[in-house]
Amino acid sequence: MKLIVQELLINSAQTIHAIAEKNTKQIVAISKAIIEAYKNDKKVLIFGNGGSASDAQHMAAELVGRFKKERKAYPAIALTTNTSTLTALANDYSYEYVFERQIDAFAAKGDIVIGISTSGQAKNVISGLKKAKAKGAFTIGLTGERGINLKKITDICLMVPSDDTARIQESHITIIHIICKLVEDALSK
Numbered sequence: 001m002k003l004i005v006q007e008l009l010i011n012s013a014q015t016i017h018a019i020a021e022k023n024t025k026q027i028v029a030i031s032k033a034i035i036e037a038y039k040n041d042k043k044v045l046i047f048g049n050g051g052s053a054s055d056a057q058h059m060a061a062e063l064v065g066r067f068k069k070e071r072k073a074y075p076a077i078a079l080t081t082n083t084s085t086l087t088a089l090a091n092d093y094s095y096e097y098v099f100e101r102q103i104d105a106f107a108a109k110g111d112i113v114i115g116i117s118t119s120g121q122a123k124n125v126i127s128g129l130k131k132a133k134a135k136g137a138f139t140i141g142l143t144g145e146r147g148i149n150l151k152k153i154t155d156i157c158l159m160v161p162s163d164d165t166a167r168i169q170e171s172h173i174t175i176i177h178i179i180c181k182l183v184e185d186a187l188s189k
Helices: 002-022 024-039 051-064 083-092 095-106 123-134 148-153 165-187
Strands: 044-048 076-078 112-116 138-144 156-160
Touching: 002 024, 002 165, 024 044, 024 112, 024 138, 024 156, 024 165, 044 051, 044 095, 044 123, 051 076, 051 112, 051 165, 083 095, 095 123, 112 123, 123 138, 123 148, 138 148, 138 165, 148 156, 156 165
Parallel strands: 044 076, 044 112, 112 138, 138 156
Antiparallel strands: none
């Protein structure tokens, strides 16, 4: 068991190291986009399925609450938290439209919309991002190395250089923490 634990930790560290080499500019660009949106009184909408839904909620909590500094609250909404809305939309329309419909209701031109999908294949995430783009929002995708479908439809798509769901999810939360730090540092001077 010890060797398995060590191997998994090393694999995770290698993925983070690859992100440091390949994706630093994208992390900075995402952070700058969010900073500019907040400077212009815009909001951030975040969504995904399963573990990515948890990441969306985590990011919204860091932005609304605080990451490290006491500061004003930043408007961020995870579209994964209202079970009545999610289940009504899934029942009345289709699960494919649970995010698209909420984006139609809440997104405005200049807002930031972040879709998270480890595979990049989630139809409801793709549908939500397409609607956001149509409404004039700035779109961001967080995915894995096979997430080419998100890359095709977003303004910025950070593709974690891995096809292992666990490594991608671990990386997404690390990336989210870095973004929250950069946003908080820039806006709470």
